[in-house]
Amino acid sequence: MSDIRYSFLGTLDHLPADTIRTLWLIQTLDSKLRDEETPPELFQFYSRNIMHQSALLxxxxxxxxxxxxxxxxxxxxxxxxxxxxxxxxxxxxxxxxxxxxxxDKPPIVEKKGGLKIKINMKQLRREQVRRGSVAGSSQSPSALSSPPVSAGLGQEQAQPTEEVYCWCQQPSFGDMIACDNDKCPREWFHYACVGITKVPTGKWYCSDECRKADSKKSRKR
Known part of the structure; x- marks a missing residue:
């Protein structure tokens, strides 16, 4: 029993120091907890800010x-x-x-006897241009100011439907130039539509396709 009492008395001797150490630990932990706590006002500010940003979003x-x-x-x-x-x-x-x-279809002209004559206007113009070149004209066939007019047939003259030319698909008017490709579908072109103001020298083509086609035709000859 004496050993138990001595042991108890030894424990009582250390109790004040243990108690003080425990209180200091509690005080230190409480201080840290207070430092880490956020004030209610800050929570309210964050809440209002988040709600405002959510509304904007x-x-x-x-x-x-x-x-x-x-x-x-x-x-x-x-x-x-x-x-x-x-x-x-x-x-x-x-x-x-x-x-x-x-x-492009040739017009049909009726004579008194009921005979229908087909006139190919483009071919006729080409023939007239070639005759003019053989006669000593100094200009190329493409340098004429306008498409030639078909000649009369006896006492009656053909009245074909007015043809259209050029890229603009308009009738003949003003200064015009002919493409030197015989197979050109449009054949004659207005100066303003092709951007020229005077007669060009040498052969003139309306497009690269016509130039290549005429070049191939020349090589075959």
Whole structure:
């Protein structure tokens, strides 16, 4: 029993020091906890700021959605306009092609006896140009100011439908120049449409295709 009492007395001797050490530890931990705690005002500030940013973000999302919807509608309208424009251009090209084929057909002239005479106006003009060159003309066939007019046939003169020329598909007027490719579908061109103001020297072609075609024809000869 004496050993137990001595042991208890030894524990009591160290109790004040242990108690003080424990209190210091509690005080230190409490101080650290207070330093780490956030004031309620700061929590309220953060909360208001987050709510404000959330509202701004929602408004931005709604605006972007409206812009995207308007852009989508604009794309739909543009596709429809392009489709209609393409159909219009195809219709126009088809109509021009039909008109070109129609005017390329030689007109038919009736004489008193009911005889129908076919006159190839382009071939007749080429023949007249060649005769002018043989007669000693100093200009090339392409340097004429306008397409030649067909000669009369006896007492009756042919009245063919007025033909169209050039890239603009208009009748003959003003100064014009002929392409030196005999197979050129348009043959005659207005000065203003091809960008010239005076008669060029040498041969003149309306396009690279006509130049190549005439060059191939010359090599074959």
């Amino acid at each position: 929602g408004d931005l999302v709604r605006r972007q959605s409206r812009v995207l919807e308007e852009y989508r509608e604009e794309l739909v309208v543009q596709r429809e306009v392009k489709a209609r424009y393409g159909a219009l251009m195809r219709t126009r090209a088809d109509l021009q092609q039909r008109l070109l084929h129609k005017h």
